[in-house]
Amino acid sequence: MLLVNASSLIKLLSNETNLEILSVLRSGSFNPRELARILGRDETDVSRRLRAMERAGLVEGRWVRIRGKNVKVYSLKVDGIEIRFEPGEVLISTSKGDRYEVPLLESRHPLVDIFVGREKEIDLITSSEKSVIVIYGIAGIGKTALAAKLFSDAFWYQMSEGDSLDYFAWQVGLFLNSLGYDALLEYLRAGGREERDIFELLLDGVEKSSAKIVIDDLHKCRDERILHLLAFLSEKLDKGKLVVTSREKPNLGLNALYIRLSGLSLKEAYSLIKAKGINVSSEEFAEIYQVTFGHPLALTLFSEAYDVGKEFKRESFFDFILSEVYEKLRENERLLLQIMSLFDEPLEYDEIRALYDKRNVFSVLHSLLNKGLIERRGNLYFVHDLIRGFLSEVREVDEAKLYSKYIGFLLEKNNARDFLKAFKYAVKLKDDEIIKRLVELRLRKFKRIIQDFPDAYLNVLSTIKDNPYVKEELANIYFQKGFFEKALRLWLEIKDELEGIHKADVLSSLVDVYTELNKLDESKKYLKELEKMKESMNDAEVDFWYFVELTKLNFYLGKPEEALKSAFNELKVVRKLGAFPEFESLVLLHMGDIHVELERYRESLKYYSQALELARAYSLSFMEHLTLFELSKAYYLLGDYKKAVEHAAGAGDYFLRVRNYRRAVDALAYRCFSYIALGELERAQNDAREMIRIAQSTGYPLGWAGYIALAAVENLRGGNFKEYLNIGREKLKEYPRLYGAVLKELERVFEVSKILPQEG
Ligand code: ADP
Numbered sequence: 082m083l084l085v086n087a088s089s090l091i092k093l094l095s096n097e098t099n100l101e102i103l104s105v106l107r108s109g110s111f112n113p114r115e116l117a118r119i120l121g122r123d124e125t126d127v128s129r130r131l132r133a134m135e136r137a138g139l140v141e142g143r144w145v146r147i148r149g150k151n152v153k154v155y156s157l158k159v160d161g162i163e164i165r166f167e168p169g170e171v172l173i174s175t176s177k178g179d180r181y182e183v184p185l186l187e188s189r190h191p192l193v194d195i196f197v198g199r200e201k202e203i204d205l206i207t208s209s210e211k212s213v214i215v216i217y218g219i220a221g222i223g224k225t226a227l228a229a230k231l232f233s234d235a236f237w238y239q240m241s242e243g244d245s246l247d248y249f250a251w252q253v254g255l256f257l258n259s260l261g262y263d264a265l266l267e268y269l270r271a272g273g274r275e276e277r278d279i280f281e282l283l284l285d286g287v288e289k290s291s292a293k294i295v296i297d298d299l300h301k302c303r304d305e306r307i308l309h310l311l312a313f314l315s316e317k318l319d320k321g322k323l324v325v326t327s328r329e330k331p332n333l334g335l336n337a338l339y340i341r342l343s344g345l346s347l348k349e350a351y352s353l354i355k356a357k358g359i360n361v362s363s364e365e366f367a368e369i370y371q372v373t374f375g376h377p378l379a380l381t382l383f384s385e386a387y388d389v390g391k392e393f394k395r396e397s398f399f400d401f402i403l404s405e406v407y408e409k410l411r412e413n414e415r416l417l418l419q420i421m422s423l424f425d426e427p428l429e430y431d432e433i434r435a436l437y438d439k440r441n442v443f444s445v446l447h448s449l450l451n452k453g454l455i456e457r458r459g460n461l462y463f464v465h466d467l468i469r470g471f472l473s474e475v476r477e478v479d480e481a482k483l484y485s486k487y488i489g490f491l492l493e494k495n496n497a498r499d500f501l502k503a504f505k506y507a508v509k510l511k512d513d514e515i516i517k518r519l520v521e522l523r524l525r526k527f528k529r530i531i532q533d534f535p536d537a538y539l540n541v542l543s544t545i546k547d548n549p550y551v552k553e554e555l556a557n558i559y560f561q562k563g564f565f566e567k568a569l570r571l572w573l574e575i576k577d578e579l580e581g582i583h584k585a586d587v588l589s590s591l592v593d594v595y596t597e598l599n600k601l602d603e604s605k606k607y608l609k610e611l612e613k614m615k616e617s618m619n620d621a622e623v624d625f626w627y628f629v630e631l632t633k634l635n636f637y638l639g640k641p642e643e644a645l646k647s648a649f650n651e652l653k654v655v656r657k658l659g660a661f662p663e664f665e666s667l668v669l670l671h672m673g674d675i676h677v678e679l680e681r682y683r684e685s686l687k688y689y690s691q692a693l694e695l696a697r698a699y700s701l702s703f704m705e706h707l708t709l710f711e712l713s714k715a716y717y718l719l720g721d722y723k724k725a726v727e728h729a730a731g732a733g734d735y736f737l738r739v740r741n742y743r744r745a746v747d748a749l750a751y752r753c754f755s756y757i758a759l760g761e762l763e764r765a766q767n768d769a770r771e772m773i774r775i776a777q778s779t780g781y782p783l784g785w786a787g788y789i790a791l792a793a794v795e796n797l798r799g800g801n802f803k804e805y806l807n808i809g810r811e812k813l814k815e816y817p818r819l820y821g822a823v824l825k826e827l828e829r830v831f832e833v834s835k836i837l838p839q840e841g
Contacts (some may be wrong), residue, residue, distance in 0.1 A: 087173045090137050094162070098122065099130055103157065106140060110156040131155050138175060155444060189230040190237050191297075192457045195356045198349030199227055202340055206231055212318035217330045218342035221378030222466045224326035227293050227342065232324055235293035239458075241426060243505060245342040245536035246306040248498075250279045253294065257286035264738060269651050271703040272532060273738035278305060280313050287314070287321035298466075299327035304536065307676065328546045335445040344375025353377060357384035358451075378467060382406050382451035403471045404825055406452065413445045415550065418454055422472040423483055426502065427461035432490050436483055484510050489544045492522070497534060500527050504541045513548060521582055525622055528661075531561050549575040553583055580618040582623065585614050589626040596630075604634050625664075631697075634672065648672045666695040668705050673711055682719045689715060706735040710748045722755040722830070742779045746772055750783060750826075753790050758830035762794050769794065776812070785812035786823040793831045806836055 093099050101120055105111065113131055134140045140160040140201040144151045159175040206214055218226045229237075236256040238249070247269075254266035265282040273279070287294065302308060308331070314323055315333040323552035324333065330339060345353060350370055354361070359367065373379040379402060386405035389691075407415065421428060434442045446462065450454040455462055459503075464472070484506045500523070507515040523530060530538055535558045542558075545551045549626035556571035572594070576587045588611040594605040610628055615627045628651040635644035651668045655661060669692035676685035689712045696704035713728035725815050736745035749768050756765035771791035776784025788809030795802035813820040823832050 087171065090139075090173060093134055093137055093139070096130075098126075099134060102127065102130060102134070103139065103701075106155060106157045107160075108156045112152055112154050116155070134440050165315070169693045190233060190458060191225050192459075193226055193229045193233075193711065195353070196226060196230050197352045197356065198345050199223070199230075202227060202342065203231065205340060206338070209338045211336060212320075212322055213333055213337035214322070214324045215331060215333055215337050215339045216324070216326045217328065217339070217341060217528075219376075219466060220328060222342045222344065223377045224299055224342055226377070228297065228324050228326050232295050232322075233295055235295045235322070235324065237458075238294065238296050239427075240253075240298045240301045242294055242301050242303055243303045243501075243537060243540045244307065245534070245540055246279065246310065247274070247534050248275070248501075248537040249307055250283060251308075251533070253283055255294060256294075257283075257290060258288075260290040260292060262286040262290050266737045267702065269533075269790070271735075271741060273739055273741065274741070275499045280310055282740075284308065284314060284317050284321075284819040287323075288319060291320045291322075293322040293324070295324040295326070297326050299325050299331055300329050303540070312385075330690065344373070345377055345380070346375060348461045350375040350377075350380055354379050354384050357381065357383045359387050361387075378453070378465060385409070385452045385454075392412065400471060403468065406454070407471075407475065410452075411445075413439065413441060413663045415448055416478070417442070417445050418449060418455055419472060419476050419478045420483060421462065422464045422476065423480060424463075424487070425469075427458055427463035429460055430462065432487065433462060433527050435490060436486060481510055481512075485512075485515065488515065495526075495528055500530065501534065501541060504538075508541060508545050511545070511552075516545070516548060517583070520554055523554065524582060524586055524752070527738050531557050535561055549578040550583060553579065554589060557586075557590065560590065565594050565597055569598075581618070583619075585611060585618065585623040587624060588614065589623075589630050592630040592634065596634055601634070601635075601637060602633060604630075610635060621654050622656045625651060625658060628654060632675075636675065636678070641675050645672065645675045645679075648675060662695050662699040663701050663704060666699075666701065666708070669695065670708055670711060673708075675716070677715060677718065682715050685715045686719075702735070703739075707744070708752075710736075710744065712724075713748065713751050717751050717755055717826075717829070720758075720829075722758040725755040726752050742775050743781050743783075746775050746781055746783045749775075750786055750790075750823075751789070754827055754830055757790065757793055757797070757827075760797075762797060765790060766794050772781060782813065782819055783823075785809055786819075788812065789823055789827065792836050793827060793833075797831075802836055 100119070104120055105116060106417040111119075113128045114124050117127040121128065125634075131140060131142065135142050135155070138157060140155050142153050151749075161175070162170060165172050165174075167317065202216075216228055218224055236251060236253070245533075248707065250265065251269055254269050257263075258266045262285075265279070265286050268278060268282055272798070281552070284291065296311070299311075311323065312333055315336050318336075325333065325337075330341070332699045344350070347367075347370055350373070351366055354366075354369075358441070369380075369383060373383060380594070382402050386402050407418075408516040412763050416476070417433070417437050423432065428436070430446075433446060437445075441646045444453065450457060450462075454468060457463055473657075488503045488506050491499040491506075503521050504516075507519055526757050538554070539558055542551050542554055552571050552575045556568040556575075559565075559571070560568035569588070572587050572591055576584065576591070579587060592604045592606040592611065595607065608627075611623075611627050611630065615623050620648060628647050630645045632651060635641070635647060639793065648668060648671055652672070655668055658664075669688045673685040673688035673692065676682070676688065689708050693705060693712065695707040696702075696708055709728045710732035713725045713732060716722070716725040718726060729748045733745055733748035733752060736742070736748060749772050753765050753768035756768065772784045772787030772790070775781060776783075776787065786809065788805045792802040792805035792809060795805060810820070814821070827833055
């Protein structure tokens with residue numbers, strides 16, 4: 082018999098003490114007391130652990146009689162456990178054949194405990210052919226309950242106000258990835274941000290895996306693009322399924338089935354309060370029904386407030402009943418409810434325990450759950466929006482203290498999502514000190530947020546106007562999005578208000594943006610300032626920024642030797658910073674580039690290979706393929722065309738897959754020219770055609786070089802090349818430098834003068 086679920090099993094196994102116990106048990110059977118002695122631990126604690134592991138089927142206990150007494154002796158029950166990752170779930174099996182299943186979707190699902198009625202709606206939904214189902218109606222009317230009842234196997238996405246397309250897409254990408262569809266996640270990991278691509282990949286993934294997605298509380302969504310995405314899906318979905326709940330009716334086109342929920346029928350309402358253990362006469366019930374209109378949340382609360390023979394006010398029934406319920410709560414229950422109502426996202430049990438900070442949290446929480454005041458989703462607990470609204474009027478807890486405490490927990494979790502949440506609360510607190518600290522943390526630790534979730538971060542930041550640290554971050558996001566002038570203005574505005582790492586960040590950004598804008602004198606000026614700061618600060622992070630900018634500037638100034646020197650310094654510092662393999666491999670890649678610039682191709686291979694190795698070791702796929710491309714180019718320059726083809730192939734496929742067409746064409750071009758060198762004209766022709774196809778659909782000009790390649794191929798075959806050449810020249814007319822560069826690269830493998838018209 083299995084008495085625990087798989088996640089508890091994994092929890093048991095991830096505990097060091099438990100593992101110690103298990104490994105001791107390998108050598109024989111032990112009584113808890115002896116085991117405790119061996120391990121130097123408390124006997125009760127060891128017994129408790131053994132019992133938990135017994136329930137999980139890991140150990141087995143049996144009673145033996147020793148000197149007239151019953152003594153429990155434990156031994157290992159299994160000698161191995163296998164964990165397998167399957168689409169949508171993790172399977173765990175023990176060597177004894179016990180199996181555990183962990184549906185990965187479970188934890189976010191609302192728990193449907195008592196559910197009554199709604200037969201008509203259920204019929205409508207289950208018999209409908211439509212791929213999109215919209216359930217709408219007022220708060221507390223039962224939208225979530227209905228969706229959860231019907232779609233327990235769906236991916237559950239709880240919408241919140243700060244949500245943005247980038248974050249949403251990432252979560253769905255992860256989910257699709259668990260179903261075996263990785264294209265969306267790969268695209269996002271590679272930095273892809275095009276709305277159209279995201280829409281198409283998401284659709285493709287949902288269709289291919291026949292995924293079901295529930296979006297709960299769509300009315301909270303403030304990102305237009307998510308709404309556009311849903312409208313797009315609504316128009317195209319066929320095999321997949323999208324279920325939306327919302328207070329207002331969203332417009333998802335004609336392909337959706339719209340269901341407006343109203344109160345439960347008289348009969349349904351009656352069975353609901355019955356199920357909650359209330360017995361009333363039919364007259365009394367008729368009156369209750371009249372004031373509640375069958376609103377399930379109101380009925381649930383009514384069951385709590387119910388006292389025999391009590392009168393109910395009809396006006397503002399909901400608030401009235403809530404205050405009735407609230408009056409009856411014990412002090413501790415009120416306190417916990419007030420605390421939890423401060424947060425607009427579900428909380429974990431551990432978080433609740435720490436925020437509440439009293440011993441009886443478990444029983445208080447469960448009592449509130451039973452009273453219908455708190456709801457549960459997996460291991461998350463929250464207060465229904467409707468009740469939260471009421472509580473905000475009676476609340477007496479110290480908000481600021483609780484929010485700062487919560488920020489602390491979130492930061493301990495050490496991931497981007499919780500960082501963003503923490504920031505949201507810092508903004509609520511309007512505490513400049515905390516905001517400053519968080520921005521510093523973002524600069525040092527959560528560097529990728531600017532690339533991965535720029536819009537989610539923007540949403541959080543944009544509610545605060547006059548804070549220099551917020552402006553610093555806004556500018557960082559604008560810069561990342563390519564709005565250089567806008568970023569520049571902000572940085573200049575705040576630069577003198579900041580100090581320390583913040584100032585250094587702004588200075589290095591100024592160098593960067595002026596370099597991008599090709600105003601190198603300004604770059605030099607700010608680099609000097611940064612250098613001064615670097616010397617006084619003694620902070621590896623700042624050292625790194627300084628050397629990055631120095632390398633870049635020197636490279637732009639046409640001083641590759643200087644750039645190389647500073648790149649070595651970058652490498653030294655980045656290793657000191659530790660834990661940033663992506664920067665380390667990027668530095669190595671740049672060092673390869675500088676060697677290419679210096680025409681030391683062999684040397685460049687060395688750095689590219691190191692970058693590749695690092696990227697692979699840390700599964701940095703974008704970096705890995707970038708390096709493969711650079712390797713291909715270096716081999717091409719060295720005249721090793723076989724190797725050039727090999728490396729370009731991997732890069733080209735990847736960039737096509739993640740829809741980075743600019744880089745895909747770069748890789749295809751080198752492969753195409755290499756094929757020409759190898760005399761594999763058929764293949765060269767295919768690549769050239771692919772380049773042209775990409776140019777046609779994206780307008781990326783290098784793609785037109787496909788025509789020049791076709792001309793070369795035709796020439797080698799003795800055919801008519803002139804037309805290809807003319808089209809190519811025509812298309813590249815506006816890009817003379819690019820055209821020149823293409824001919825120069827082609828010249829290495831083909832005598833270009835054979836196809837060029839004799840000018841002059
Ligand atoms: P909404 O999503 O419309 O705001 P919920 O689905 O959260 O509403 O429902 C509010 C409360 O009423 C929840 O506690 C829920 O469990 C309960 N409830 C809703 N519908 C039913 C039902 N058909 N049977 C039993 N309880 C229900």
